[in-house]
Amino acid sequence: MARIHVIGAGLAGLAAALRLVSAGVDVTIWEATGRAGGRCWSFHxxxxxxxxxxxxxxxxxxxxxxxxxxxxxxxHDRLQIARDAALPFVDLSNGARWRIRVPEGPRDMMRGGLGLPAGVGISALFDAARLMTAGPHRTVADAIRPAGTARTHLWDPLTLAILNAPPEDAAARSLAAVLRRTVLRGAAACRPVTMPDGLGPTLVDPAIATLAEAGCVPQYRSPLRGLKKQDERVAALQFDDAEVVLAPTDRVILAVPAPAAGRLLDLPAPAPGQAILNAHFRVTEPLEDSYALLGVLSGLVQWIFVRGDVVSVTVSAADHVDMRDPEAILATLWSETAAALGLSGRPLAQRLLREAAATFSPSPADLAHRLKHDLPWKNLHIAGDHAAAPLPSTIEAAIASGHTAAENAVAVIA
Ligand SMILES: Cc1cc2nc3c(=O)[nH]c(=O)nc-3n(C[C@H](O)[C@H](O)[C@H](O)COP(=O)(O)OP(=O)(O)OC[C@H]3O[C@@H](n4cnc5c(N)ncnc54)[C@H](O)[C@@H]3O)c2cc1C
Structure with a gap:
């Protein structure tokens, strides 16, 4: 019987493996580290x-x-899906607060307007139209007006949040792809979804448990070092201390990040993108009535997530942040967070985390190097967030790419 080897136990690899075991295929997952989840994980x-x-x-x-x-x-019941398709914001420079919201329908639009922040104006819709029709070499900055409230209150925060890059560096097409799948589908597609139990317990641990029930347990600490290629096929997988020779019907799904995939295949691939900083503050008591999610302007903090008595903040595109004095960064992030949430005093405990290469680079030049599905090796399928063009580096892209790779593999062996 054919076996499919999945390389990488991030969400792309797990999603692929889940589809494969459901289809009754034998699967082996090879994971470089000692845990699953890749760039999505939780810890105590x-x-x-x-x-x-x-x-x-x-x-x-x-x-x-x-x-x-x-x-x-x-x-699914661990997902907290907001009732409103709205993102609240605060501007720390003047205390202004507003919500960007997608109306529920025409009647709601008549009542509540288009949900654009004050001063943004209808011309933001023309920006959006230019984004939707932008060519592959255009950045977000090329498509939108260079200055004004629409730029500072709408496009800058959305581009940083979605693409982990400023508008000057990010391809217009990637942002357009996300807007097409969300805003253009209306409010039902735009409700913010958070995971109060955490990424691991919601996306990863139950996936591992479901796979284990089907007899599939990842082989941890097994970094793939090379692929032996022969006659337009992958003939063997090369690990540190072993070579796994593939049977003629076996197949491989390569679900590793873009730079690793490029190295293993000896092909150009998107470069790593920028770091993302996260600070976690434990506060004295749960903030039940506070925002679950709040966008912040005019500070270092960009987003605040509240989960019980832990307030977590995000700084995307954080390569510019000098990490030599983490205490000073934490002090800045906390004072901005306290101002945004109306808190006083000091947090009980705090933690600063920096994820280098959190995403792949969304520049037009890097996206031109996305690996395609028509690779020259006939038993090799590609997965990973970078393989789900035109989507940017997201959980959605990772899982969708795993599903596509699994379906393509099953179609061949069926
Ligand atoms: C701090 C941060 C914030 C983010 N914010 C968001 C967000 O708000 N929304 C969103 O949708 N996305 C967000 N993302 C992006 C999202 O996490 C990723 O796009 C997604 O998790 C990628 O999944 P993946 O399976 O494609 O890759 P990965 O998660 O990188 O998984 C790849 C796996 O392959 C393994 N591997 C690598 N090389 C080898 C090898 N040679 N042999 C065997 N195994 C190997 C790795 O160890 C890893 O487990 C964020 C990412 C970070 C880091």
Whole structure:
């Protein structure tokens, strides 16, 4: 019987493996590290004495692959789907607060308007139209007006949050792809989805448990070092101390990050993108009535996530942040967070995490190097967030790419 080797136990690899075991295929997962989840994981932080995520992740209700994944592994009820398709913001420079919201329908639009922040104006819709029709070499900055409130209050925060890059560096097409799958589908696709139990318990641990029930347990600490290629096929997988020779019907799904995939295949691939900083603050009591999610302007903090008595903040595109004095960074992040949430005093405990290469680079030049599915090796399929063009580096892209790779592999062996 054919066996499919999945390389990488991030969400792309797990999603692929889940589809494969459901189709009755024998699967082996090879993972370089000692845990699953890749760039999405949770751990118990001793300083905070709380379980935290490596980084805050925002998903929208229109992320259908994420929703399917959670239904499949029985964790859908762990998703907290906001009632409103709205993102609240505060501007620290003047205290102004507003919500960007997608109306529920024409009647709601008549009542509540288009949900654009004050001063943005209808001309933001022309920016959006230019984004949607931008060519592959255009950045977000090329498509939108260079200055004004629409730029500072809408496009800058959205581009940083979605693409982990400023508008000058990010391809217009990637942002357009996300807007097409969310805003253009209406409010039902735009409700913010958070994971109060954390990324691991919601997306990863139940996936591992579902795979284990099917007899599939990842082979941890097994970094793939090379692929032996022969006659347009992958003939063997090369590990540190072993070579796994593939039977003629065996197949490989390569679900590793873009730079690693490029190295293993000896092909150009998107470079790593910027770092993302996350700070976690434990506060004296749960902030039940506070914002679950708040966008912040005019500070270092960009987003605040509240989960019980842990307040977590995100700084995307954080390569510019000088990490030599973490205490000073934490002090800045806390004072901005306290101002945004109306808190006083000091946090009980705090933790600063920096994820280098959190995403792949969304520049037009890097996206031109995305690996395509028509690779020259006939038993090799590609997965990973970078393989789900035109989506940017997201959980949705990772899971969708795993599903596609699994379906392509099953179609061949069926
Ligand atoms: C701090 C942070 C914040 C983020 N915020 C968001 C967000 O708000 N919303 C969102 O949707 N996305 C967000 N993302 C992006 C999202 O996490 C990723 O796009 C997604 O997790 C990628 O999944 P993947 O399976 O494609 O890759 P990965 O998660 O990188 O998984 C790849 C796996 O392959 C393994 N591997 C690598 N090389 C080898 C090898 N040679 N042999 C065997 N195994 C190997 C790795 O160890 C890893 O486990 C964020 C990421 C970070 C880090």
């Amino acid at each position: 932080d001793r300083r905070l004495d709380r379980r935290i995520d490596n980084g805050n992740h925002l998903v929208l209700s229109g992320n259908s692959a994420v929703m399917d994944h959670c239904r499949h592994i029985g964790s």
